[in-house]
Amino acid sequence: MFLKGEGNVNSQEIARLDDILQQHDYNSTLLIAIMQDIQKVYHYLPEEALCYIARKLNLSEAKIYGVATFYENFSLEPKGKYVIKICDGTACHVRKSVPILEEFRGMLGLSKEKTTTDDMLFTVETVSCLGACGLAPVCTVNDHVHPSMTPDKARALIEELKEEAANEN
Template sequence: MEAKDQKILDEILESHSYDQTAVIGIMQDIQKVYRYLPEEMLCYIAKKLHLSEAKVYGVATFYENFSLEPKGKYIIKICDGTACHVRQSTAILDEIRGFLGVTGAKPTTEDMMFTVETVSCLGACGLAPVCTVNDVVHPAMTPEKARALIQELKESPEAGEEANDEN
């Protein structure tokens, strides 16, 4: 693990007072920074919190919001609950996947900009069909609106920030 990553982890652990009972909050903070939970970081926090790696890994795999796989900068969730499904959310999913060149088995674009997921319900049934981008709800979606949204994200100034951050 790089020194800068270790420093970030130590800051996160310190902000939680190295409290074993805060392991979920610690993982949430790590995932906010890295967009997933790298295995080496789980091992590191297990050691620092005096927990077994199995216990930490068990927490990481139990909760659906945690990911052990890298995700894109923009996480797009398409609702496939009853209200959305009846209102053609599948066509929206197909449009987004086709436009970005991703699949259910490979949900993240090569450039790490987009991850496309389906969820059982986003709790916005009255706005169906809906999708979220980084937890911002986009109501009354259509395949055309979905394509325009993705294009807008691709062209946004923030889309280029990641490349600049690494220099």
């Protein structure tokens, strides 16, 4: 994991970033794909990683940050291992997505202001639409769609994810 301050990027992280850059042939026209791959690894775009790829791709840091802040899918803030997105579009909202959101937040001790658990296991966000209106109400966990959600299903999903995380350690 990245330490604060660009000077503290360790050799393991540099090797990981170099692997991603190499997979894209250090091609600056593939910047978005490179940033997507970095975000897959860290669940956000660490400042140190962005500064490093800017140097390696001969791009300004301003250009890199411009791309990172333009696209809504990129995050400059650390996120949990499991990113839960609850749809609050019209179809989901009228089919009671708010109680599902409240259940996730309640179980995880989160709020509108605090979206990530202290152990960095869960991040809960709302989105305007997930494009699965026929399956409403919907949430995703790391982009895997969970249709016809209810507060009970939300509780079971959290328990399942906690168990999965415990088994990985």
